[in-house]
Amino acid sequence: xxxxxTLGQYYQAQSPIHRLDPRVKLAGTLIYVITLFFYKNFAxxxxxxxxxxxVIRLSKVPFxxxxxxxxxxxxxxxxxxxxSLFTTPGTPVVTFWKLKITxxxxxxxxxxxxxxxxxxxxxxxxxLTTTPNNxxxxxxxxxGFSKVFKVPVHDIAMMMSIALRFIPILLEETDxxxxxxxxxxxxxxxxxxxxxxxxxxxLLVPLFISAFRRANDLAMAMEARCYRGGEGRTKMNPLxxxxxxxxxxLILLLFMVISIWVGRLELPMLTI
Numbered sequence: 001x002x003x004x005x006t007l008g009q010y011y012q013a014q015s016p017i018h019r020l021d022p023r024v025k026l027a028g029t030l031i032y033v034i035t036l037f038f039y040k041n042f043a044x045x046x047x048x049x050x051x052x053x054x055v056i057r058l059s060k061v062p063f064x065x066x067x068x069x070x071x072x073x074x075x076x077x078x079x080x081x082x083x084s085l086f087t088t089p090g091t092p093v094v095t096f097w098k099l100k101i102t103x104x105x106x107x108x109x110x111x112x113x114x115x116x117x118x119x120x121x122x123x124x125x126x127x128l129t130t131t132p133n134n135x136x137x138x139x140x141x142x143x144g145f146s147k148v149f150k151v152p153v154h155d156i157a158m159m160m161s162i163a164l165r166f167i168p169i170l171l172e173e174t175d176x177x178x179x180x181x182x183x184x185x186x187x188x189x190x191x192x193x194x195x196x197x198x199x200x201x202x203l204l205v206p207l208f209i210s211a212f213r214r215a216n217d218l219a220m221a222m223e224a225r226c227y228r229g230g231e232g233r234t235k236m237n238p239l240x241x242x243x244x245x246x247x248x249x250l251i252l253l254l255f256m257v258i259s260i261w262v263g264r265l266e267l268p269m270l271t272i
Contacts, residue, residue: 009168011061017059018059018129019244020248021138022130022137024245026126026135028252029123029125029126031256032048032052033122035256037115038259042111044259045114045118049118051255066125070121073116077116080113080116081109081113084109085102085109087105089102089104091104139156139157140154143156162218169214177206181203186202
């Protein structure tokens with residue numbers, strides 16, 4: 001289950017998406033997530049699915065690897081569907097006891113599942129095709145204008161990069177602790193949901209100790225190398241836009257315009 005979480009992992013490949021400037025991928029992810037909330041009909045979601053499928057194809061990241069990350073939010077999807085089905089007023093379709101499923105609730109549930117699924121896969125694609133160092137450089141460059149307002153851009157980008165890098169490390173550490181405790185008789189899989197949640201409590205203490213130890217080691221290593229923030233620092237490989245990056249921005253602009261237009265269309269039988 002823990003190995004199914006793909007957020008923060010990097011998939012090595014030689015693809016046009018991997019070679020894009022990280023600022024283009026950050027802007028693309030932001031635009032893609034925002035456009036998901038513009039759609040008023042299922043034609044818009046069809047466009048978003050088609051665009052995402054094309055990008056995944058170009059990235060050369062296996063589709064099974066992308067879908068595997070959805071297992072971590074399956075419980076959230078189930079709760080979202082149930083709340084949408086039973087709490088949305090409208091025309092009843094199915095009624096049993098005091099509960100009823102409405103046509104409007106069904107449409108809302110489907111749209112919420114599509115929106116969450118596309119949001120998670122689209123966001124994961126950015127980390128899967130961008131190294132943490134490039135992601136930090138892209139965030140620092142992209143948010144450089146906020147330095148006028150005394151915002152510590154470099155520090156924020158560094159913290160987010162370290163957090164993303166630590167996600168797979170902590171997941172691997174949790175997996176090791178679980179296997180060690182299971183070898184000593186611990187049971188994490190039997191019982192109801194509450195019992196399984198309680199069984200996870202003993203994992204927290206060794207996991208927090210390991211996390212604090214790693215954080216302390218990282219802080220000492222940064223101090224030993226005289227790290228003092230981003231002021232006056234230079235880059236070995238500074239980011240520079242190339243022709244493919246401008247083409248990427250143009251494609252994103254076209255996608256955003258088409259998404260807004262398609263999402264606002266009043267299509268019969270497709271309107272949410």
